[in-house]
Amino acid sequence: MVALVPTEAHGDERGALLNFIEAQRAAIRRAAHGLTEEQAASRPSASELSLSGLLKHVAEVELNWLRLAQERPNERQRTQETWGDAFRLVEDETIPAVLGFWAGVAKETEEFVRSVPSLDDTFPLPKAPWFPEDGRVSVRWMLLHLVQEGARHAGHADIVRESLDGRTSFELIAAEQGR
Template sequence: MVVHVNAETPGDERGALLAFLDAERGGIRRALLGLTAEQAGTTPSASELSLSGLLKHVAEVEEGWISRAQGVDPAVRRTEANWDECFRLIEGESVESVLAYWGRVADRTEQFIRSLPTLDATFALPDEPWFPKEDVSMRWVLLRLITEMSRHSGHADIIRESLDGKTAFELVALERGESWG
């Protein structure tokens, strides 16, 4: 279970970064509230993105970055032949199972980041044209994850509003069991 850290704790850079990461994760999770599996798999905009596909993507991306930071080859490998599977649920996967998987990934991220003596420790990235050539810090990977979650949280907002008109604020109220408007 991810610990929700107060981002205002003075001097707790790790806690602040983890809290921002968890806040962005929450936007994606909330976008799925009250939807059927069919609705979650719908692509209502010009793109091919669905909420269930975004969910799977962000869970796998987070696991990939934390695995790299730990010096472990990421468990999920995509090739050109199956890249689209990163953005859609396949046989045996459900929104619930991917949410549970992402919960485990989030716990692993929290434990790993909390175990580090410093966020200044570095690791090398694969030799790909889209990655920096120099080693990056653990701080960098947290910022990278926050950026990734923020981007896709915005996508999730648009998709959800396109499905049933519910906005992020309405979903926060729904999550809290409060009425909106």
């Protein structure tokens, strides 16, 4: 049972970074494997985090960074009033719908990364207290940040899942592979 990022990372830095991002996406998706909507929405710890909320959050965060890099408006940008909805499914949202949305974002991210002339190309950061004044980051930095963000939340997802039913990431990898 292999649990490592493929070593044949498309033969280049872009492929390697995209493979590491996909490995984190897969870990988060896997944490919800086999759960009902109700189970995935539950919060089994003192934290407000749920698996379905984590799925939604990481998909929206990836879209936000992609739109920043593309220097386009984010059609799903959160307002102060809707910020709490970023970590939970609302109205008619379902896990399959969120996963479908995220798959579309992932495809668009890969297409953008493959098309940008250089990973050294930069884009401006928005005005926010947590960003430097007139800050800019490179596409490479964004990709590394997506690895970091994904890894952080994959760890959260592992803990939430194990708290729900005791299943660990290795057990879930085996279940995905039919073992």
